[in-house]
Amino acid sequence: MNKNNPKWQTKWPERLSYGLSDAADNLVFQVMTTYLLFFYTDIFGLRPGDAAILFLIARIADVIESPIVGLMIDHTQSRFGKSRPFFLWFALPYAIFAVLVFITPDFGYTGKLIWSYVTYLGLGFLYSTVNLPITSVLPTMTQNPQELTLLGVIRQFCGSAVQIIVAVFTLPLVAWLGQGDQRRGFLYTMIGFAVISLGLILNTFFHIRERFSLKAIAHASLRKTLQAAGKNRPWLILSAIIFLFWLVTAIKNQTTIYFFKYSWHNEQLVALANGFTFSSLIGVLLIPRLSNRYGHRLTMRSGIIVALSGQLLLALGVYSHALSVIFAATLLNSIGQGLIVGLVSIMLADTIRYGVTLGVQAEGFLASSSDFGVNLGLGLGGLITAGLFSLSGYQANASQNSATLQMITLNYVWLPLVLYILLLILIHFYPEKQLTQAISSQPNSVG
Numbered sequence: 001m002n003k004n005n006p007k008w009q010t011k012w013p014e015r016l017s018y019g020l021s022d023a024a025d026n027l028v029f030q031v032m033t034t035y036l037l038f039f040y041t042d043i044f045g046l047r048p049g050d051a052a053i054l055f056l057i058a059r060i061a062d063v064i065e066s067p068i069v070g071l072m073i074d075h076t077q078s079r080f081g082k083s084r085p086f087f088l089w090f091a092l093p094y095a096i097f098a099v100l101v102f103i104t105p106d107f108g109y110t111g112k113l114i115w116s117y118v119t120y121l122g123l124g125f126l127y128s129t130v131n132l133p134i135t136s137v138l139p140t141m142t143q144n145p146q147e148l149t150l151l152g153v154i155r156q157f158c159g160s161a162v163q164i165i166v167a168v169f170t171l172p173l174v175a176w177l178g179q180g181d182q183r184r185g186f187l188y189t190m191i192g193f194a195v196i197s198l199g200l201i202l203n204t205f206f207h208i209r210e211r212f213s214l215k216a217i218a219h220a221s222l223r224k225t226l227q228a229a230g231k232n233r234p235w236l237i238l239s240a241i242i243f244l245f246w247l248v249t250a251i252k253n254q255t256t257i258y259f260f261k262y263s264w265h266n267e268q269l270v271a272l273a274n275g276f277t278f279s280s281l282i283g284v285l286l287i288p289r290l291s292n293r294y295g296h297r298l299t300m301r302s303g304i305i306v307a308l309s310g311q312l313l314l315a316l317g318v319y320s321h322a323l324s325v326i327f328a329a330t331l332l333n334s335i336g337q338g339l340i341v342g343l344v345s346i347m348l349a350d351t352i353r354y355g356v357t358l359g360v361q362a363e364g365f366l367a368s369s370s371d372f373g374v375n376l377g378l379g380l381g382g383l384i385t386a387g388l389f390s391l392s393g394y395q396a397n398a399s400q401n402s403a404t405l406q407m408i409t410l411n412y413v414w415l416p417l418v419l420y421i422l423l424l425i426l427i428h429f430y431p432e433k434q435l436t437q438a439i440s441s442q443p444n445s446v447g
Helices: 012-044 048-074 085-100 109-141 145-178 182-207 222-231 233-263 269-294 296-320 323-356 363-392 402-428 432-440
Strands: none
Touching: 012 048, 012 085, 012 109, 012 145, 012 182, 012 233, 012 363, 048 109, 048 363, 085 109, 085 182, 109 145, 109 323, 109 363, 145 182, 145 269, 145 323, 222 233, 222 363, 233 269, 233 323, 233 363, 233 402, 233 432, 269 296, 269 323, 296 323, 296 402, 323 363, 323 432, 363 402
């Protein structure tokens, strides 16, 4: 089959089911990104330093887990395909552990720490098993470049929409369901999210199909896979971009609630501020037009520039104490964020196909860089935030000293600014022309 054939290879029910897989994961993922550190410190009662160590250890575990899950996908042989059965096998365990993280047993402090380690580390592994296949399955669903872009945009639109819903409505849901008890509110909210997530993940399993494989190339040994990955320059650069993107996302998202609770003394503003992140959907929807005209690299670069501009405007809003400027900055920054994250899965699918030109079929391992980057970025973001708060003398549910307030501003404004600059430097070196030429010369096989 000609991979440039304009005929669509998927239909809308399958496309929507694919996109909803990311929505399913983000129902849980966004709560972890935005509110878990707050939950641990201000509700469950962990010290910020202990939470920081937990996040660090979890990220060390992810260094091992993500490639392992990728290799599991590479060596899976089933009548459902390679990536698709992971949605069936791990959907229920993922939903169960999502709830367990927010159960607060009446243990002593050591018991609480142990519970947090077991549940959070377990959820981290299970997140890899249901999220990584979303990326690895994409190049097997179609070989049409336009449709790959469409599927990537649908996925990110669904994922971003749920991120916004979670960011805006989680705290109101916690207040409504908890009736003044945040422990109960978070637990009931997560039970609802987990049940919906379970249904959406299973829906993806039942409705998507793996059509394409490159049967002429057998899966290589781990050594050969690592060697080929080391030569895959687009994949290496994109992996670094993914990591930095989720690092800046974690730092900003986790700090937002602290910023409005302790710097502005108005926790109710969190939901309102997060509401302006709806503009990330604008960025996602711009991707097909911009990438078709300018290519993926220039489109992502424009997204980084827009996000950086929003961050500069945020600094102005924070230091002038102008709430309207902060909200406008959030809106502008989110448009750029949508452009960046919406392109990640599309560009990663390209690097997987490029990897075949190097003589190795390793879609699972290469796709693991997405999950690895997400987890490492989120974990280090949590470590940095919790660690700085701990060093500055943070006290939960109390007036903060000047050092802690300065750390909150550092996390909310300046660290993200530096990371956006690093992203801008990295995307400059992405070799899109080399990648496109190599892919276009490769035949594809139907499996």
